[in-house]
Amino acid sequence: MGNEVTYNIKGNYGKLNYAVVVFCFVPFLLSQHVLAQKVAAKPLAPIDSTIVKQLFFSALREKTIDNTKLAADMFERVLQTDPSNDASMFELANLKKTQNDYAGALPLLEKAVTISPDNEWYWVALADSYEKNNNISKLENVFTQLIRINPDKPDYYFDKANAYLLLKKYDDALKVYNQLEQLNGPSDDILASRQKIYLKQGKIDQAAAELEKAIVDNPGQIRYYLLLSEIYNSNGLSDKALNVLQKAEKLDGSNGMVHLALADIYRDKKNNDASFSELTLAFANQDVSIDEKIRIIAGYFPKFPEPNAKASALELSRILTIAHPADAKAYAIYGDMLLQSAKYKEAKAAYKKSIALNEQVYAVHEQLVRIELSENDMDGTIKDGENALSLFPNQGWMNYMVGVGWAQKKDFKKALGYAKNATSLEIQDKDLLSLSFSLLGDCYHDLKDNKSSDEAYDKALSYNPDNAFTLNNYAYYLSLRSEALDKAAQMSARSNELQPNTASFEDTYAWVLFKQKKYADAKVWMEKALAHDKDNSSAKYEHYGDILFYLGNTEGAVQNWKKAKSYGEQSPVLERKINEKKYSE
Template sequence: MTATDSAMVKQLFFSALSAKTIENTTLASELFERVTQLDPANDASLYELAILKKTKNNYADAQTLLEKAVTVNPDNEWYWTALADCYEKNNGIDKLDNVFNELIRIHPDKPDYYYDKANAFFYLNKYDDALKVYDKIEELTGPTDDLLANRQKIYLKQGKVDLAAQQLEQMITADPSQIKYYLFLAQLYSSNNFTDKALKVLLSAEKIKPNSGLVHLALADVYRDKKNVEASYNELTLAFAIPDLDIEQKIKIVLGYLPQFPDPNAKASALELSRILTVAHPQDAKAYAIYGDMLLQNEKLKDAKAMYQKSVALNSQVYEVQEQLVRIELGDNDIEGAIKDGENSLSLFPNQAWMNYLVGVAWLQKKDYHKAVGYIKNATSLELQDKDLLSQSFSSLGDCYHDLKDNKSAYEAYDKALTYNADNAFTLNNYAYYLSLTGEQLDKAEKMSKRSNELQPNNASFEDTYAWVLFKQKDYKGAKTWIDKALANDTTKSAGKIEHYGDILFYLGDVDGAVDNWKKAKDKGDKSPVLERKINEKKYIE
């Protein structure tokens, strides 16, 4: 090139770099192309242009450019590494040997390039060649776990379990206190069905380090493979009691019992192991959370509640634990606790739809309907996909509006609930009962109440509702049939059902029977003026 051409090349090159810097890759590519046209041996431009091709996944053109670049400048490490990447992407694994030879020539003391070369041999199934490279690496670095693992991989590919075991035995002999080599060897034997040999190795390791959680876990696996369930479980209990063993690994083991539920032995084992977790990790919220989960699975609700409370006290940033706690409190009728813990949770997680719903239900049970409506409406605005939540939320809104004497809003809410779940038995029952109280849409009420009893047969409350709907339809014989069922299934013999029985008997012409049942309802605690009038006047009164 003339001096003028040389100056132009430099100017174009630096202009191309500037365009690349500001991410104008189109202009940069054009400028680098012009450089290579003026100066085909400009290796820097060939390299830069190749890199731009790679960013667009054009590895074929990038490979051609890089092959030219290394021909011009064979001592540039970055050219060769970029070319190696192209060969990998273009399935040119067979060409990698030469690339890594050149990189080793440039950096003979860099182990990474030897490893890359050995990996290339491995993918080409040239296992003996790969082993020779690992021998060279060992001369550079001495024995390492990486070398051990890579050689093991090759020996197992070759089916040479004895050589793999021999290598590990040599590591154990060189450093008998290193438990990890015993574990590697035991795993090798176990995975190749030599369980007796694996057990022998692990028992040796246990003597050297009796408080190794990993050894006890490995022993548990071996005993399980040998069908010795009791010994396997005993090893697990020893492992779980060791604080140094990672709690996450222990939790995975506990959760592994879940698919075996409801087998009582599996449930008992998971429960005891999770209890041991709280002893070994007394300051870890996860330990109490998983113990709470297992107590819940074993229907020990009071104890589960205490564990969830401890978990939340240690770490208030796990929403799922708080939801479980509030659900248990609601189920246990601890309304004050549900409101307190639920509102604390919402101060941290205000956008959790289920928690808004649960707190709303707690206020509903406390008969503060305005607060209940606020929380439950929040739930419906925060969740648009969960049909179960939406059905329950609108159903609860219906209950709230009914108690607020807003029947129109109540019926709209119930209708909305049924659009999300037409077979929500509680919605069907409540909606039907409230319609029957006002005498509205009795045909609709009858169909809904009948369906609720089909969904949940022998439910005394639902049967009572159906009896009352039929009563309002003046089907007194049908009403008598269903109130008999309700009383048979009602272990408490509630005052309301007994009063309904009296009402039905009155219209069936049994006035004495009606008065007797009204008196029984009064004795059960019903002190309403209307009931008193029924008794005194010996007739049904709305």
């Protein structure tokens, strides 16, 4: 049975090195080792000694099968018989820690280290408990003891220094780093740790001096130039930072991190052209993390009302696809930037490339299908939408969009299935639910199931009473059946308030008024519809002729019926109206 003992000291000091002690714990062997280290206490009678051993090993067995309550009870019984059994204290403390009872573990571990002061794992466990109980002041002694026991382990020195940092004993922390340097020689970790302390102390010159020395000793190590420039720039010394980076650029002009740092400095100096130029060099470098590059592109988002910001983000994302041609994220962000720039055809191509590289990112599928739907590409919507649903079947928006695609293709039974899927998912998105139930209403209407259609529309409006398209469609279908005309009129009037100057909505309202025999009002709204109609809708001219007929203008009615025919309407009813010069249903 493997077991790990770990501890961390955490604080607001950036990324620090924390000791992580890992060891394989074979219960019987370790227990015998631990027992052998015990400081002699009052000897047990032979029979008691045998009972203690049996109980202890039985407890270990229960622990290995996760029967923690029984194991804890057994360790407690061991301590009742043998109060100085440090191994049981350690095991019982660990059980308490698994239940987040760090306060209960503390006294057991504190007593265990007094009985067996050279047991490294006891001190490690105690350090973890002090940290979890926020007893930072007591950590100094724990790490002092761990260094005494294992002086060659660097992690203990870093942890002791970190404890001092948490206590703001900066000079003491520096002394520990000096000890560690004497033990193992200089290292970047020690250098970085000292830098943090110097900066906390406000000793910028000293922090810079150490890095300058590191540069002298290692003139080809670009990381030291980057650290030094960061110190200068973050403390208002941008000219010094720029000078350091320019030296680094001469040494290694292909280093992407140098170009990123230069871009930051030029941006701070308001030299946007130079900053962008450095960014393009950094983005072309494959060694710079793609995630870092995406983070930089995302920084442009709040500035997108500015055309230059969009253009810059678009160009950087294009370069990203060249530097990282096999990474799906590069094409996904490029697609997003193309979409922001209204380059829909190119955005679709980018999203498809991203999906080809990695089909497991749902958001990219949705972006692609949304574009296809907005462009009235129903074949693409259905094909790519159904592909997405084969991977992500429980996505509500995708089910809805594929349903719209099938409805536009007049396959209402298939559309109905997807709409039902969208409404059956446990989603909290009221807009999506409203749209999906509205789609259900449309499908049921075309399948001649008026009762289910009305119920679906009512459900849609319960989620969004101001869904203008639902209000319009519901009102129109009621008017066609000459049912609930007052309700239809209210809904149609509201849709026109929500979305004024929409020809199809005005046509619906005119037709509801016509069905209510309010012909004069119907004429006003139909004339609005014709004024706003950009498609020369034959249905609107036919409706206008119907209204004029009931207002006694037979000649005007026939003229508009003929117009309807000229714009493509070929129904027998229209022919009869024209031939008989009277309204017919």
